[in-house]
Amino acid sequence: MKKVFLFCLMLVFSTQFYAQEATTSSVMKEKMAAEKKKADKEAKEKAAMAVDKKKKIADEAKMKTEETKVKKDASMAKKEEMTAKAKKDMKAKKDAGVNMSANKAQVAKDNASAKEAKMKEKAVAAKDKVTGTYNGHKVYTGPKGGKYYINKNGNKTYLDK
Numbered sequence: 001m002k003k004v005f006l007f008c009l010m011l012v013f014s015t016q017f018y019a020q021e022a023t024t025s026s027v028m029k030e031k032m033a034a035e036k037k038k039a040d041k042e043a044k045e046k047a048a049m050a051v052d053k054k055k056k057i058a059d060e061a062k063m064k065t066e067e068t069k070v071k072k073d074a075s076m077a078k079k080e081e082m083t084a085k086a087k088k089d090m091k092a093k094k095d096a097g098v099n100m101s102a103n104k105a106q107v108a109k110d111n112a113s114a115k116e117a118k119m120k121e122k123a124v125a126a127k128d129k130v131t132g133t134y135n136g137h138k139v140y141t142g143p144k145g146g147k148y149y150i151n152k153n154g155n156k157t158y159l160d161k
Contacts, residue, residue: 146158
């Protein structure tokens with residue numbers, strides 16, 4: 001009977017020992033599962049934060065790029081406007097200069113031709129006599145009897161008899 005009693009005792013202890021171990025094992029599994037869930041959750045949060053951070057950095061970079069593009073476009077438009085204005089001013093100055101140069105040249109040419117005509121008239125007048133008018137010009141009679149007048153170019157134009 002002692003043997004049966006010991007055998008039963010051993011059976012009782014062995015089942016409790018296994019039962020505790022099984023219970024401990026399941027508790028540990030639950031703890032490990034909870035820790036794993038917690039770690040997964042933290043990892044997901046970190047990944048989400050990293051993604052948000054990347055998006056924020058990308059958005060900031062995009063905004064800076066857009067700002068620089070807008071500034072660049074504005075500066076290019078301003079340069080083009082200034083260039084167009086400068087070209088317009090230069091063209092106006094050039095036209096005014098050409099006109100003034102043309103006017104000055106024409107005035108100088110007129111003055112020179114007028115001076116030449118006066119000089120020829122004086123030289124001719126010294127030699128030849130004024131005998132009348134023809135189309136608003138003085139008619140001169142030369143030493144051989146020919147009649148002429150000085151045209152606008154300062155040349156002698158002979159009249160038919």
